[in-house]
Amino acid sequence: MSRVGWIRLAVLAIAIGLLELCCRLGLIDQRVVIPPSEMAVALVRLLISGEANEQIVRTFGIVLLAALISVVAGFALGAVIHALPRVRQSLDPFFATYYAVPIFIFYPVMIVIFGLSAIPIVLMGVATAIVAMIIATLNGLDRVPQVLAKVARVHRMGAIATALRLKLPAAAPHLFTGVKLAVSYAFIGVIASEFILAPAGLGRVISDAYTDFNNRQMYALMLLLIIVATIVNMFLHVVDQRWAERRGIAKP
Amino acid sequence: MTTAAADADIHAALSGVTRVYPETIATPPVHALGPLDLELKRGEFFAVVGPSGCGKSTLLEVLAGLQQPTAGTVMFEGRTVSGKVPDGIGVVFQEDASFPWMTVWDNAAFGLRRNGVATAEIRRRVDDALAFMGLTEFARAYPAQLSGGMRQRVCISRTLVLQPRLILLDEPFGALDAQTRLLMGDEVLRLWRRTGATVLLITHALDEAAMLSDRIGAMSARPGRFLDIVVTGWSRERDSKIVSEPQFGEITGRLWEDLRGESLKSLGHPGMAAG
Numbered sequence: 001m002s003r004v005g006w007i008r009l010a011v012l013a014i015a016i017g018l019l020e021l022c023c024r025l026g027l028i029d030q031r032v033v034i035p036p037s038e039m040a041v042a043l044v045r046l047l048i049s050g051e052a053n054e055q056i057v058r059t060f061g062i063v064l065l066a067a068l069i070s071v072v073a074g075f076a077l078g079a080v081i082h083a084l085p086r087v088r089q090s091l092d093p094f095f096a097t098y099y100a101v102p103i104f105i106f107y108p109v110m111i112v113i114f115g116l117s118a119i120p121i122v123l124m125g126v127a128t129a130i131v132a133m134i135i136a137t138l139n140g141l142d143r144v145p146q147v148l149a150k151v152a153r154v155h156r157m158g159a160i161a162t163a164l165r166l167k168l169p170a171a172a173p174h175l176f177t178g179v180k181l182a183v184s185y186a187f188i189g190v191i192a193s194e195f196i197l198a199p200a201g202l203g204r205v206i207s208d209a210y211t212d213f214n215n216r217q218m219y220a221l222m223l224l225l226i227i228v229a230t231i232v233n234m235f236l237h238v239v240d241q242r243w244a245e246r247r248g249i250a251k252p
Numbered sequence: 253m254t255t256a257a258a259d260a261d262i263h264a265a266l267s268g269v270t271r272v273y274p275e276t277i278a279t280p281p282v283h284a285l286g287p288l289d290l291e292l293k294r295g296e297f298f299a300v301v302g303p304s305g306c307g308k309s310t311l312l313e314v315l316a317g318l319q320q321p322t323a324g325t326v327m328f329e330g331r332t333v334s335g336k337v338p339d340g341i342g343v344v345f346q347e348d349a350s351f352p353w354m355t356v357w358d359n360a361a362f363g364l365r366r367n368g369v370a371t372a373e374i375r376r377r378v379d380d381a382l383a384f385m386g387l388t389e390f391a392r393a394y395p396a397q398l399s400g401g402m403r404q405r406v407c408i409s410r411t412l413v414l415q416p417r418l419i420l421l422d423e424p425f426g427a428l429d430a431q432t433r434l435l436m437g438d439e440v441l442r443l444w445r446r447t448g449a450t451v452l453l454i455t456h457a458l459d460e461a462a463m464l465s466d467r468i469g470a471m472s473a474r475p476g477r478f479l480d481i482v483v484t485g486w487s488r489e490r491d492s493k494i495v496s497e498p499q500f501g502e503i504t505g506r507l508w509e510d511l512r513g514e515s516l517k518s519l520g521h522p523g524m525a526a527g
Binding site: 145146147148150151153154155156157161166169170172246247 | 313342351394
């Protein structure tokens with residue numbers, strides 16, 4: 001691991017250690033926050049008991065589905081909008097202000113239309129994530145050097161070959177930024193929707209545990225979400241860094 | 253020389269070529285080039301110099317088939333060039349056109365793979381081109397790991413492996429420092445001698461044009477037309493050492509005489525041209 005990586009790990013360990021200490025010394029009431037070590041023990045017990053497995057699979061399945069739809073549809077829509085400058089001009093203000101609007105206000109409408117099922121949650125995940133992918137696609141395609149189009153013509157490449165063999169790889173770093181954002185936003189959209197109103201899922205279980213003052217279960221599942229989201233993001237970050245290093249655009 | 257022999261000696265030609273960029277929402281129509289005539293002899297090294305914005309790159313793109321002329325005809329090896337880049341023409345651009353997601357070797361092999369050339373032949377030609385351009389030890393490197401000059405050599409290698417008969421160089425060393433440009437010039441001369449290809453070089457550097465070329469076309473400010481064609485008289489075996497010869501100074505002096513007024517015009521100071 002790099003020096004920066006060790007420092008990062010040390011900062012995290014110190015933060016967890018401080019929280020543990022504050023809880024143990026009574027500076028933080030354990031009825032409000034349990035020590036991180038107890039959160040970990042509660043999580044292990046919960047996983048061994050299999051009590052929440054169905055909810056875990058359901059929630060992460062929905063997150064995966066929402067992220068996949070957002071990435072694929074976001075890329076396709078981004079590519080189409082990029083090819084239609086007038087459409088893009090008209091949509092640009094909406095993209096610029098999209099995340100200023102609290103998207104969750106539409107969640108009740110989706111429940112009315114689709115019922116209390118997984119569909120509104122998937123749609124909320126997609127609604128939260130897709131615009132990040134569209135914007136990343138537009139940004140990526142904007143940054144494809146114009147000279148590549150000339151190179152394609154010199155090699156007598158058609159439109160599809162140019163798009164797949166040159167434009168797509170050239171735009172890939174920006175597209176991958178979109179993928180990272182889409183995955184993160186899908187997590188937020190799905191968990192938050194489940195938290196507000198859902199028949200099942202981790203968000204719902206956390207919400208129930210909160211209502212029932214079941215701190216151990218609540219913090220165990222929160223810890224699980226943090227661990228999974230961190231692992232997924234770290235994995236995407238490592239892949240991104242490897243590509244960036246190869247292209248000489250890695251951030252220190 | 254008979255007419256047929258003279259025709260066979262003409263590798264590419266532009267006759268009465270004009271290029272006008274049509275009006276857009278933001279800009280009026282721009283008359284960029286011509287009318288202009290040019291005949292490139294088979295195997296010669298021809299450079300085009302001129303003030304910024306005089307249409308040098310437009311001339312190259314029209315000759316390559318990347319742009320359609322508004323009027324006039326473009327011929328390459330006896331055939332009209334229209335809308336497509338003909339087989340046998342290779343272009344090296346000013347901008348870094350290497351593919352950052354491919355290794356140097358894969359960059360060089362790109363065109364051959366596109367053309368479905370046999371693997372063994374690809375290996376032979378790419379290894380040969382990389383050795384010629386001094387890139388063998390960087391074959392597995394990515395463009396980001398190379399200097400600007402080396403990346404430009406990668407692009408030249410990618411063109412070279414396709415064995416073009418007409419090589420068009422659009423200010424390929426524009427982004428490099430003066431010393432590197434001189435050395436790259438030597439490499440281009442070696443390449444030209446070895447391939448026997450006809451070379452058209454677009455450049456804003458008078459010394460580069462004077463050192464590399466058999467003939468130099470000096471262009472006017474926009475719309476670009478040839479004001480003067482300077483024959484350098486260098487031997488085919490020349491290299492960058494000729495910059496110290498008196499004739500080199502005479503050539504660059506004549507080019508500057510041709511271009512000084514035009515350059516001032518392009519800067520918006522026509523009145524100073526007489527001074």
